[in-house]
Amino acid sequence: xxAVLEVxxxxxxxxxxxxxxxxxxxxxxxxxxxxxxxxxGESGCGKTSVSMSIMRLLAENAxxxxxxxxxxxxxxxxxxxxxxxxxxxxxxxMIFQAAMNSLNPVYRVGDQIIxxxxxxxxxxxxxxxxxxxAELYKLVGLDPKRMDNYPHEYSGGMKQRAVIAMSxxxxxxxxxxxxxxxxxxxxxxxMILKELSKIQKKLNxxxxxxxxxxxxxxxxxxxxxxxxxxxxxxxxDAVTIFKKPAHPYTVGLMSSFPSIxxxxxxxxxxxxxxxxxxxxxxxxxxxPRCPFATKECWEKTPPYEEIEPNHYVACFHxxxxxxxxxxxx
Numbered sequence: 001x002x003a004v005l006e007v008x009x010x011x012x013x014x015x016x017x018x019x020x021x022x023x024x025x026x027x028x029x030x031x032x033x034x035x036x037x038x039x040x041g042e043s044g045c046g047k048t049s050v051s052m053s054i055m056r057l058l059a060e061n062a063x064x065x066x067x068x069x070x071x072x073x074x075x076x077x078x079x080x081x082x083x084x085x086x087x088x089x090x091x092x093x094m095i096f097q098a099a100m101n102s103l104n105p106v107y108r109v110g111d112q113i114i115x116x117x118x119x120x121x122x123x124x125x126x127x128x129x130x131x132x133x134a135e136l137y138k139l140v141g142l143d144p145k146r147m148d149n150y151p152h153e154y155s156g157g158m159k160q161r162a163v164i165a166m167s168x169x170x171x172x173x174x175x176x177x178x179x180x181x182x183x184x185x186x187x188x189x190x191m192i193l194k195e196l197s198k199i200q201k202k203l204n205x206x207x208x209x210x211x212x213x214x215x216x217x218x219x220x221x222x223x224x225x226x227x228x229x230x231x232x233x234x235x236x237d238a239v240t241i242f243k244k245p246a247h248p249y250t251v252g253l254m255s256s257f258p259s260i261x262x263x264x265x266x267x268x269x270x271x272x273x274x275x276x277x278x279x280x281x282x283x284x285x286x287x288p289r290c291p292f293a294t295k296e297c298w299e300k301t302p303p304y305e306e307i308e309p310n311h312y313v314a315c316f317h318x319x320x321x322x323x324x325x326x327x328x329x
């Protein structure tokens with residue numbers, strides 16, 4: 001299986017008056033052809049900063065200061081802006097947060113998608129682009145007759161589907177879905193996620209789903225990376241993450257969401273707050289909130305290591321954690 005995206009030791013910092021905010025501080029993962037990966041963590045952990053780094057859509061005060069982002073073997077960190085423009089949408093597309101508000105209110109929805117196609121494929125005629133958009137509408141469950149409507153004539157779920165159609169318009173190899181179901185009710189959310197998963201498998205595309213909700217990610221992702229305070233603290237396939245979690249933060253995330261299966265259990269919240277990324281500590285960043293922290297955790301940063309095949313964890317005591325979780329149920 002060939003790699004579509006390889007992120008290697010990515011470091012992306014924001015420059016502020018107070019100092020450098022280390023939003024992404026040594027991020028590494030791989031997404032293979034046709035694979036779906038979830039990037040999970042609480043607000044402010046750096047998930048969106050990673051996605052914007054991959055798209056090279058950085059704020060004026062943001063800069064990639066280290067690492068590589070290899071898209072189909074090419075390091076896009078080194079590309080000039082005009083070269084990167086050829087990759088956006090055609091190679092890597094993105095469904096942004098609050099996508100329902102990203103459509104231009106004064107243009108017909110179909111025309112906005114057609115514009116994206118013509119910008120990247122100048123040899124395509126307007127009529128051909130319009131036909132492609134009609135097919136995309138069918139693919140995402142929209143009536144092609146609604147192409148000539150304005151955004152305000154769409155419901156929230158329809159706008160979300162239209163943005164998904166736009167992300168598919170240029171047949172990208174990779175789609176990054178950043179909180180793709182934010183502000184949607186749970187029924188529409190479930191429909192959209194199932195639609196995305198079905199399209200991804202049908203077209204054999206690669207997907208990165210970004211969310212704070214590990215339960216949502218579990219529905220669609222084959223593997224999951226858990227992110228905390230600018231770092232990935234655990235990465236493995238979805239089944240391993242749920243059945244054999246090896247980092248206390250992962251356990252905390254799963255304990256904070258209700259389950260419709262088994263006995264009723266009291267939800268557990270993670271106490272405290274993440275560290276300030278302006279002054280990130282030299283020890284384990286989760287130690288102040290970790291019920292399993294030892295002296296060692298307060299003295300140095302745990303290495304990010306493979307504890308079993310394809311299961312990576314940044315924790316000094318992953319095996320001890322598993323034993324305690326098993327004893328406590």
